[in-house]
Amino acid sequence: xxxxIDHVGIACHxxxxxxxxxxxxxxLTVAHRETNEEQGVHExxxxxxxxSYVQLLQPTRPDSPVGKFLARNGEGVHHIGYGVDDVEAALxxxxxxxxxxxxxxxxxxxxxxSIAFLHPRGVGGVLTELVQSLP
Amino acid sequence: xxxxIDHVGIACHxxxxxxxxxxxxxxLTVAHRETNEEQGVHExxxxxxxxSYVQLLQPTRPDSPVGKFLARNGEGVHHIGYGVDDVEAALxxxxxxxxxxxxxxxxxxxxxxSIAFLHPRGVGGVLTELVQSLP
Numbered sequence: 646x647x648x649x650i651d652h653v654g655i656a657c658h659x660x661x662x663x664x665x666x667x668x669x670x671x672x673l674t675v676a677h678r679e680t681n682e683e684q685g686v687h688e689x690x691x692x693x694x695x696x697s698y699v700q701l702l703q704p705t706r707p708d709s710p711v712g713k714f715l716a717r718n719g720e721g722v723h724h725i726g727y728g729v730d731d732v733e734a735a736l737x738x739x740x741x742x743x744x745x746x747x748x749x750x751x752x753x754x755x756x757x758x759s760i761a762f763l764h765p766r767g768v769g770g771v772l773t774e775l776v777q778s779l780p
Numbered sequence: 781x782x783x784x785i786d787h788v789g790i791a792c793h794x795x796x797x798x799x800x801x802x803x804x805x806x807x808l809t810v811a812h813r814e815t816n817e818e819q820g821v822h823e824x825x826x827x828x829x830x831x832s833y834v835q836l837l838q839p840t841r842p843d844s845p846v847g848k849f850l851a852r853n854g855e856g857v858h859h860i861g862y863g864v865d866d867v868e869a870a871l872x873x874x875x876x877x878x879x880x881x882x883x884x885x886x887x888x889x890x891x892x893x894s895i896a897f898l899h900p901r902g903v904g905g906v907l908t909e910l911v912q913s914l915p
Contacts, residue, residue, distance in 0.1 A: 646807045649829040650785045653860050657904055666904065670877060671862075672781045693862065694784040697832070721905030722857040725788050727806075727828065742805060769792055769801065770856030 646735055648728040651776040652690065652698040652755075656711050656723040660703035664689050667699060677756050685709025690755055696728060696778070700755065724762070724772035732759045732777035739763065751777070781870055783863040786911040787825065787833040787890075791846050791858040795838035799824045802834060812891050820844025825890055831863060831913070835890065859897070859907035867894045867912035874898065886912070 657663040667673045673691040676698065680687045685705045690698040702723060704712030714723055729735045732751045740746055747762035754760030757779040765772045792798040802808045808826040811833065815822045820840045825833040837858060839847030849858055864870045867886045875881055882897035889895030892914040900907045 647828050650788060650832045653785060653788065653906075655904060655906055663904055670874065670879060670903075693782050697785045719905055721900070722860065725857065739805065744805060765856070768805075769790060769798055770854055771788075771790055 646729060646738065648730060649696050651696065651726040651728045651774075651778070652700040653722060654700045654702055654724040654726060654772075654774070655721065656702050656704075656715050656718075657720050658703065658715065660687050660689060660701055663701045663703075664691070667691050667701070673699060679755065680705065681753070681755075683753065684711075686711050688755060700726070724774050726760070726774035726776045729775045729777055732761055732775050735775050736761050744768070747772075781864060781873065783865060784831050786831065786861040786863040786909075786913070787835040788857060789835045789837055789859040789861060789907075789909070790856065791837050791839075791850050791853075792855050793838065793850065795822050795824060795836055798836045798838075799826070802826050802836070808834060814890065815840065816888070816890075818888065819846075821846050823890060835861070859909050861895070861909035861911045864910045864912055867896055867910050870910050871896050879903070882907075 675689050676692040677690040687703045689701045692698055702711045706712055745764035745767040747764050751759040751761045759777045761775050763773040810824050811827040812825040822838045824836045827833055837846045841847055880899035880902040882899050886894040886896045894912040896910050898908040
């Protein structure tokens with residue numbers, strides 16, 4: 646079902662500063678930036694390898710999921726995103742296995758992807774995202 | 781410097797149960813298992829894509845780093861491992877940039893790799909591992 650580690654989602658307080666850090670320290674380059682108002686994040690995708698990114702996330706407001714995460718945990722890994730070929734089929738299969746879903750249906754993710762989150766309580770404490778990239 | 785997302789290191793209480801969960805739920809397969817007494821972990825590497833793994837970690841003792849992590853945080857993402865071509869050269873370059881290192885020199889990691897950890901306080905709260913795989 647999982648085709649790759651699509652991205653590591655990392656929560657931070659200052660997106661520009663953290664982007665500069667990853668560029669300077671590790672030589673990564675920004676592939677994409679966007680603001681997702683629905684999810685309440687400013688984000689940057691830094692390319693590690695084809696199809697694999699570090700996703701840096703800064704909340705647009707303190708009561709967004711990433712804003713609450715930062716208040717509770719401080720900066721760090723927020724979620725892991727895995728590639729799938731068909732996110733709707735994956736959600737149906739996982740729901741049938743009793744895996745608790747955050748998203749019953751796919752929604753809009755980074756770079757035009759269709760994405761869905763699984764609840765961390767069903768995946769050993771890991772907020773897990775499925776990512777069907779644009780063809 | 782970073783060539784791929786080598787693995788996501790996930791701390792768990794029961795390695796066999798968590799391996800079975802990832803196999804059954806996501807269709808991953810175990811590529812390797814070992815116990816690393818120095819690090820105090822039983823671990824399993826589950827293949828996601830060539831060179832990319834979910835690494836499940838169960839402490840061998842409660843006072844190991846992963847044991848302490850579990851006591852403090854519960855199950856979840858413990859660290860992120862990135863591939864590098866030359867871990868010694870990478871450590872030297874990062875040390876020269878002032879990145880705080882857990883390991884001044886490489887040590888033994890999973891599947892015969894040479895690995896080194898960077899301190900999370902220098903990497904935005906993310907315990908970050910460099911992995912030079914066996915050729």
